[in-house]
Amino acid sequence: MADTFPPDRNTRAGHTRGDKSGKVADFRYKRPAQPERRNGKGPLADASNGGPGKRGWDAPANGDQRYHQAYAALDLGTNNCRLLIARPSGEHFTVIDAFSRVVRLGEGLAQSGRLSDEAMERAMGALHICAEKLRRRNVRLARSVATEACRRAVNGAEFIDRVRRETGLVLDIISAEEEARLAVLGCHILLEEGEGPALIFDIGGGSTELVLVEPEGRVPRILDWQSVPWGVVSLTDTVGRVEGPRERRTAVYAEMRRVVSESFAPFAARIAGTARHAATKRLLGTSGTVTTLASLHLELPHYDRRAVDGLILPASAMRTVSARLAELSHDDRSKLPCIGSDRAELVVAGCAILESIMDVWPADRLGVADRGIREGILRSLIATDIAGEESRRALIERRPVQ
Template sequence: MAPQTVPDRPTSQHPSHKHGTHPRAHNQRHPSGRPTSDRPAYAALDLGTNNCRLLIAEPTRSGFRVVDSFSRIVRLGAGLTHHGALSQEAMDKAIEGLRVCRSKMESRNVVRRRLIATEACRQASNGEAFIERVEKETGLTLEIADRRTEARLAVSGCATLVEREADGVILFDIGGGSTELAFLDFRSGKPRFHAHMHRFIRAWTSLPVGVVTLAESFGGVYVDRPIFELMVAEVRQMISRFAAREMMSQCVQGGKVHLLGTSGTVTTLAGVHLGLERYDRRRVDGTWMGADDVTAMTDRLIDMTFDERVANPCIGADRADLVLAGCAIFEAIRREWPCGRLRVADRGLREGMLVELMAQDGVWRRDRNNPKGANGRRGRYRGKRPQAARARAQS
């Protein structure tokens, strides 16, 4: 497996179940800076309240292969809860990360891309002004995605981790400034293709709370059990206003519903549960945890001191003051809908954007009269020609 370019959390293939990339899979570059590979690549960027993340991938026969990636904690939403605006320091740090993303996209044969900003830019009084500054200083045009789009993309990105026998799935994405919830209902049928999973969303909501905002309200360095319970109670109060709450509870009582979590919170819990000496995405992504396992890991984190959290290889200094706020949000979800099992996803919005872009371009579509493709290879890449796609790519 190739060493990854992401400094904190590595990425891998999707939607197939093979993880990682081989060293030879990465495009080599001419001295001029142009990639030698002429295969079309797609890019997805997610600028959140806490992180700036980028994936660049090439279509394969049944999914895509990541050829480059980037992740940096920029804390764009730091102080937003108290001041209502993005700080100069946070914006400067985010733009530094975005310049790296621009450089990576320029070095690849990116024919299509989608670049989104989420809750911090939605809430901040200067969010739109920041987006204009990003375009002026980096040349990147970001869209501020609405909450419904964010929930849909999370579903598309995690589709392959849904258990086929499930009657329903409660998917949650705990972000820095908001938490998206989506209920997938399969009682009347199942999707034929993973790319169609979002069509089975029966209910969704976006809670105006994330790890950054909750930690800023209650503190993240010193968190004892009473403070933890106060955080849980606040999130449960927000959930109580969700109109589909009772319907989802009735479905959970049927027994064939599982949780599907995509966030640093659940991947951290899984890493601690697996006893990893170093975070390993290949082992974490797709891991199942039972309810007792989650409870045990949550209790263990609450009992840790701040310094112990910093020292833990699956938490580290960047997340030590945020992880218990995330656990409180997760605990509120668990208490509302006590499912017996959780599936952990180290994937989400970026993968969802890539799946939707490639599906729109028909890269997995097969000729009905010749399902093996023109050269006899089943599932041959059939997307639009790179030249045409380049013309449509954002400037």
């Protein structure tokens, strides 16, 4: 459930400056333009996140101040802690503050079944910053969720209680099904134009969600889905790091591909007929893996969300980049732009998962989304709150005068 109010909601909103401990962004989501073909070497669609409902999020003529309130979405994943704070803006929303930090909450979880003390301390440091941002921005409504690491850990619920005591944040450990639904809600608008089902996927730190959708109306209909307990952290911790001599790196990567493919097999069997008969196969991915690989394909000197979010590129290009990364040593990977030491250890597991997904749904092109669960939460929060307020106002207006 949503946090009814952020911590210390009576605190006055303050001016927020860029924080060295996280990334602060101020940008507007816009409806995507029609793709402009650039030989797979440039962004083919603008960033977008349209709102649900017949009226969208258009502000009413009476100037309801609720449309100027801030809403927040916090996603504590197995590898990252991410926060977005936004205000409604027509049918879209404008992000006024954001934070992202690698916390590696699920580090060692595959072996111990527990969240380690060190991992919890890293996460707590990031969550304290998020709580302070919520106070300073005077957020009206917030929803904070935790995913696979807290779902699997025997001390996950205990950690959630600690977070509430020390920060005031109420983390909701969501199911894999809810995680998949929110990811689709957050990024589906970036799907290529076309007919028939499409596959949307989210490669996380501790799990990967595959969702077969039928785009219709503002929100796609989910036809089938699967979540497997393999993300970049859990797969690396279980199979091993891709390091050492080249022969060993090749063997570890092959084992990653085998493990993931076996987990995807039931889903692949269920949708095999759909895949065979689909005239065109649309594929859209949201994760650090796909945005990182897209950056490498574009040869960006540093990550640029504007160039990556909404990009549509040849699926073969992603396989080429994946194969290249799997062959490199850890040191060579860490020297590549947009990877660095933080991603060098985990990115190869993401490549193995991505290649297995492309085996399941062999599309010619792949869409890239730098958005997902948090955007899905924001869309749900804003639309539900505004719709509820309009319903309450309608009831009041119909009430007979006493």
